[in-house]
Amino acid sequence: MAKTLFDKVWDKHVVDTIKDGPQIVYIDKHLIHEVTSPQAFNELSERTIPIFRPQQIVATADHNTPTVDQHLPVKDTLSRNQLKQLTENCSRNNIELYGLGHEYNGIVHVIGPELGITQPGMTIVCGDSHTSTHGAFGTIAFGIGTSQVAQVFASQCLLMNKPKKLRVNVHGKLKKGVLPKDVILYIIAKLGTNSGTGYFCEYAGNVFEEMSMEGRMTVCNMSIEMGARGGMIAPDETTFEYVKGRKFAPKGADFDKKVAYWKTLKTDQDAVFDLEYSFDAADIEPMITYGTNPGMGIKISEAIPSLDDASFEKSLAYMNFQKGEKLLNKPINYVFIGSCTNSRIEDFRVAANYVKGKQKAPNVHAWLVPGSQQVAKQIKEEGLETIFIAAGFKLRQPGCSACLAMNDDKIPEGEYCVSTSNRNFEGRQGQGARTILASPLVAASTAVAGKIINVLEEPSTLELV
Amino acid sequence: MEKFERLISTAIPLPTENVDTDQIIPARFLKATNKQGFGDNVFRDWRYHKDGSINTNFVLNNTMYNGSILVAGNNFGCGSSREHAAWALAGYGFKVIISSFFADIFKGNALNNGILPVQVSEDCLKTLLQLIKENPETQIDIDLQNQVLQIVGNVIVEKFEIDTYKKLCLLNGYDDIDYLLSNKDKIVAYEQEHQF
Numbered sequence: 032m033a034k035t036l037f038d039k040v041w042d043k044h045v046v047d048t049i050k051d052g053p054q055i056v057y058i059d060k061h062l063i064h065e066v067t068s069p070q071a072f073n074e075l076s077e078r079t080i081p082i083f084r085p086q087q088i089v090a091t092a093d094h095n096t097p098t099v100d101q102h103l104p105v106k107d108t109l110s111r112n113q114l115k116q117l118t119e120n121c122s123r124n125n126i127e128l129y130g131l132g133h134e135y136n137g138i139v140h141v142i143g144p145e146l147g148i149t150q151p152g153m154t155i156v157c158g159d160s161h162t163s164t165h166g167a168f169g170t171i172a173f174g175i176g177t178s179q180v181a182q183v184f185a186s187q188c189l190l191m192n193k194p195k196k197l198r199v200n201v202h203g204k205l206k207k208g209v210l211p212k213d214v215i216l217y218i219i220a221k222l223g224t225n226s227g228t229g230y231f232c233e234y235a236g237n238v239f240e241e242m243s244m245e246g247r248m249t250v251c252n253m254s255i256e257m258g259a260r261g262g263m264i265a266p267d268e269t270t271f272e273y274v275k276g277r278k279f280a281p282k283g284a285d286f287d288k289k290v291a292y293w294k295t296l297k298t299d300q301d302a303v304f305d306l307e308y309s310f311d312a313a314d315i316e317p318m319i320t321y322g323t324n325p326g327m328g329i330k331i332s333e334a335i336p337s338l339d340d341a342s343f344e345k346s347l348a349y350m351n352f353q354k355g356e357k358l359l360n361k362p363i364n365y366v367f368i369g370s371c372t373n374s375r376i377e378d379f380r381v382a383a384n385y386v387k388g389k390q391k392a393p394n395v396h397a398w399l400v401p402g403s404q405q406v407a408k409q410i411k412e413e414g415l416e417t418i419f420i421a422a423g424f425k426l427r428q429p430g431c432s433a434c435l436a437m438n439d440d441k442i443p444e445g446e447y448c449v450s451t452s453n454r455n456f457e458g459r460q461g462q463g464a465r466t467i468l469a470s471p472l473v474a475a476s477t478a479v480a481g482k483i484i485n486v487l488e489e490p491s492t493l494e495l496v
Numbered sequence: 497m498e499k500f501e502r503l504i505s506t507a508i509p510l511p512t513e514n515v516d517t518d519q520i521i522p523a524r525f526l527k528a529t530n531k532q533g534f535g536d537n538v539f540r541d542w543r544y545h546k547d548g549s550i551n552t553n554f555v556l557n558n559t560m561y562n563g564s565i566l567v568a569g570n571n572f573g574c575g576s577s578r579e580h581a582a583w584a585l586a587g588y589g590f591k592v593i594i595s596s597f598f599a600d601i602f603k604g605n606a607l608n609n610g611i612l613p614v615q616v617s618e619d620c621l622k623t624l625l626q627l628i629k630e631n632p633e634t635q636i637d638i639d640l641q642n643q644v645l646q647i648v649g650n651v652i653v654e655k656f657e658i659d660t661y662k663k664l665c666l667l668n669g670y671d672d673i674d675y676l677l678s679n680k681d682k683i684v685a686y687e688q689e690h691q692f
């Protein structure tokens with residue numbers, strides 16, 4: 032029977048099937064961090080169950096870490112304790128940890144790919160819903176709760192019902208200045224915040240085939256924002272080229288053997304999806320959100336729609352926006368470039384290219400947070416830091432930072448923040464903070480203009496991107 | 497895990513749609529390393545103003561409404577995978593959440609913590625919200641064995657779906673770890689065959 036990419040990877044990982052129930056699915060790699068793992072470690076230790084396959088687990092500290100003065104002890108007692116527990120749990124159980132200050136430290140979904148831990152055809156889980164990022168490699172990757180973290184600790188497996196299959200096709204040519212972030216914000220705006228629930232999504236079409244790996248990661252990262260447990264893109268030469276030579280990637284003949292297998296990971300021509308959508312790339316423009324879920328997005332030049340719905344009105348009231356209002360020229364005092372969605376080197380290249388020779392607006396507080404130590408290093412080596420400094424920006428140290436505001440990187444109450452992160456929920460970036468999701472290009476242009484502008488109308492944009 | 501068989505209770509209505517797990521438990525409360533105490537901060541930023549005073553407009557602060565059932569708007573529990581959301585709801589005393597749609601990860605997290613997510617039709621949800629609004633004393637009867645939701649003293653009866661395996665787990669208080677560990681030999685055989 033014809034199979035989809037998802038079927039091929041899933042079926043290969045099924046250990047057993049319970050009659051009228053879920054399947055036992057084998058997990059190749061388990062990524063953990065300080066916030067969603069301690070209770071799972073406690074559970075195993077209370078039940079005296081050993082960690083089954085510690086060598087298949089990689090840990091990092093990212094969610095609850097400061098992005099300044101990382102060489103000093105963490106000030107907040109609870110945060111310090113949480114990080115200490117991660118260190119102790121990893122050392123007690125022989126789990127590799129890239130803690131604060133380690134050259135491989137960074138956001139879990141940035142370091143997995145950049146270290147070559149993420150490879151096509153794998154199953155990868157993490158106690159974090161943006162684990163879908165790794166799907167960019169043709170990997171089944173999804174977020175899990177802490178009970179499931181404990182299950183994977185105990186058995187390297189999960190009990191899962193096979194999700195349904197969804198395909199989103201985007202064909203055509205993207206306009207200059209339209210980035211992968213705009214593509215996924217557009218898809219979510221079209222389909223809504225729960226359209227993908229119960230499904231695993233494959234992104235197909237020339238737009239994704241022509242995208243860089245980092246762009247594909249941005250797209251797959253936000254699959255969960257339309258409810259899909261994960262999203263994936265068939266691996267191709269771009270994927271193999273990206274993986275090749277990375278620290279934990281297979282080497283030599285082993286790599287060639289793997290590539291031969293990875294090449295089989297494509298949806299068969301006559302495979303059937305439960306649900307399918309197609310979009311025209313030419314219709315996509317730089318996107319922004321105006322509400323309190325990622326489905327509430329519009330083209331940057333459009334007006335906020337007028338819906339007669341209590342939840343919609345509650346959302347606009349929180350944002351202090353009016354129905355029918357345009358967001359162009361809206362003054363903005365905070366800009367965040369970072370998060371597992373957009374904190375990779377290409378994101379900082381886009382931002383640096385835009386701000387080069389310009390100055391940050393005096394009213395704007397801009398937080399530039401690299402996704403990892405490796406990205407931070409690259410920013411320096413490529414001379415981007417010099418550009419940012421000359422334009423009045425300062426770089427912070429790697430971490431999840433203002434995406435979820437667990438640390439001190441909080442947007443003040445009532446303030447708008449144009450953010451490259453993935454969620455605009457109420458209070459996500461700090462109590463009372465108002466988040467507007469956008470691409471790194473829109474974020475950079477906002478930081479320079481001090482207000483939302485249409486980057487497509489900027490002559491310099493066309494030359495730069 | 498605690499067993500769940502049947503529950504008859506009054507309910508708290510929360511018609512807001514797309515309630516995300518950041519609302520159920522904001523990220524700043526995720527610093528604990530055990531599962532206790534999250535109930536104190538469930539819906540924190542809707543229950544309290546920033547200065548710590550009580551938001552009397554929020555339903556959990558309305559003394560008319562009580563009970564261990566939450567009746568919530570469409571797409572409840574979307575967003576972050578944080579199981580802290582399930583711990584917070586359980587800690588506050590909720591045993592059943594009724595909605596017309598649940599986000600995937602939240603649904604699993606709830607089931608893994610002995611909270612029963614009951615998915616009903618849009619119409620049924622509307623009726624339930626209306627009945628509770630009209631009479632906060634309305635009793636809802638959730639019978640897991642027969643997968644039936646009933647309004648006590650009313651003709652309304654709605655069947656609900658639940659995965660057969662998960663139902664068995666809830667009725668008996670089993671969790672997935674027990675099951676997975678009992679299949680260790682199959683897992684090891686799988687590993688040998690696939691050479692990890």
